[in-house]
Every structure is written in structure tokens, then in C-alpha cells.
Amino acid sequence: MDLLCKAAVAAMGILALSGCGDGLSTVSFAGQVKPILDNNCVSCHAVGKPGYEVSGLALDSYAGLMKGTRFGKVVVPGNPQDSVLNMLAEGRADPSISMPHGDQRGLYKEELATLRAWVAQGALDN
Helix, strand or coil: CCHHHHHHHHHHHHHHHHHHCCCCCCCCHHHHHHHHHHHHCCCCCCCCCHHHHHHCCCCCCHHHHHHCECCECCCCCCCCCCCHHHHHHCCCCCHHHCCCCCCCCCCCHHHHHHHHHHHHCCCCCC
16 A cells, blocks of 8 residues: 555544544534423423522523523533533432422433533533
8 A cells, every 4th residue: 555545544544533522423402402491491491480480590592501590500511410400300419409390200311311412512502
């Protein structure tokens, strides 16, 4: 194999690996995260709704989510383990404040995985 061929093969390998990342495709806020919030959270966490009145957290927009509550941020971009959003949705907080509040089912595993991946990927407004 000549030098040019070896260089081409090496470049293709680097490009292939750089696309692999963590094996997950990029999670879209608008296409994947917002529908989860709209279907499970916005009925309480929008201006004038009970969850908003108690916490100040509005989940009807990216800006509201990233602003957080009157008590602090709920998303730590790149860190789903420390993000309150993930803690509450995954049931890692006191049961009295687990979310969605009063929903015995909670979020589906796929929804939890989507939220976790989105936060891990930097919680982008995409």
C-alpha cells in the first residue's frame, strides 16, 4: 500500500471514530426533549400552573428550563448525575418531589434515557 493510500485509510478511520462518540446520536431539544416535557411536565410547569407557582420552574420553553427554579438551576449541562431535572425524573430524589408529581407511572425508560443523553451532550438548544 503506498503512502497516499495509507494516509487516506487513516483519515477515514479518524473520521469514522470521531462520529461514534458515545454511540448515541445527538439528541434534539426541539424534536425529542420538548415533546417529553410537553407531554409530562408542562401541564403543571408553565406560568399560572401549580408547579410553576410553587417552584418558579417553567418547562414550556428552553429558556424556562435553563433558567431553573427560584431555588436554582435544574440542568447542569454535561452532567445528568447532578442535574435536578434528571434526579427528579429518575426518582433519585425524595419521593414527595419525584416528577411527574402524582404520576404513578413516571416517565418511560426511553424518555429518561433521552433526557439523560441530552443533558450529557451539553443540554443544547437544538
